[in-house]
Amino acid sequence: MKAKIIITPKKAVLDPQGKTVQSALDHMGYKGVTGVHVGKYIEIDLVAGTDKAAATKALNDAAHKFLSNPVIEDYRLEIVD
Amino acid sequence: MKAKIIITPKKAVLDPQGKTVQSALDHMGYKGVTGVHVGKYIEIDLVAGTDKAAATKALNDAAHKFLSNPVIEDYRLEIVD
Numbered sequence: 001m002k003a004k005i006i007i008t009p010k011k012a013v014l015d016p017q018g019k020t021v022q023s024a025l026d027h028m029g030y031k032g033v034t035g036v037h038v039g040k041y042i043e044i045d046l047v048a049g050t051d052k053a054a055a056t057k058a059l060n061d062a063a064h065k066f067l068s069n070p071v072i073e074d075y076r077l078e079i080v081d
Numbered sequence: 082m083k084a085k086i087i088i089t090p091k092k093a094v095l096d097p098q099g100k101t102v103q104s105a106l107d108h109m110g111y112k113g114v115t116g117v118h119v120g121k122y123i124e125i126d127l128v129a130g131t132d133k134a135a136a137t138k139a140l141n142d143a144a145h146k147f148l149s150n151p152v153i154e155d156y157r158l159e160i161v162d
Binding site: 006007008018021024025028030032033034035036037038039040041042043044045046047050055058059062065066067 | 087088089099102105106109111113114115116117118119120121122123124125126127128131136139140143146147148
């Protein structure tokens, strides 16, 4: 069982890393890019048979409290078997 | 149209950030965690109507050449409408 957390900067927040990747892609000759957002990806392996609802609750809590900064970042949590 | 690239350290490579998150989760009281891997998430907005095959090829190239370090990282590319 695995949990996947994707943390991205909020749309209104400056994303210098994204801007850098966007201009790099442009310089590389790839022209169809209108925006790039760079975030963090956290994959958490859970003990088999973990209760999905309890894990979701605990990880939402963790993501909100210390994995992301809710002032400037959004996160998505997904639990897969 | 969007491309999503997830870059993770290869399994054999030390992942100190992952270890830190794992021990933090443990200290926080969440005990069912057997491993944590921290990687990068890049979301690329593409002009509507971009040719999917061409975009896949160009972005695979970009991911291999400068978005990831193929010696120590793996990446997954996904293009969604």
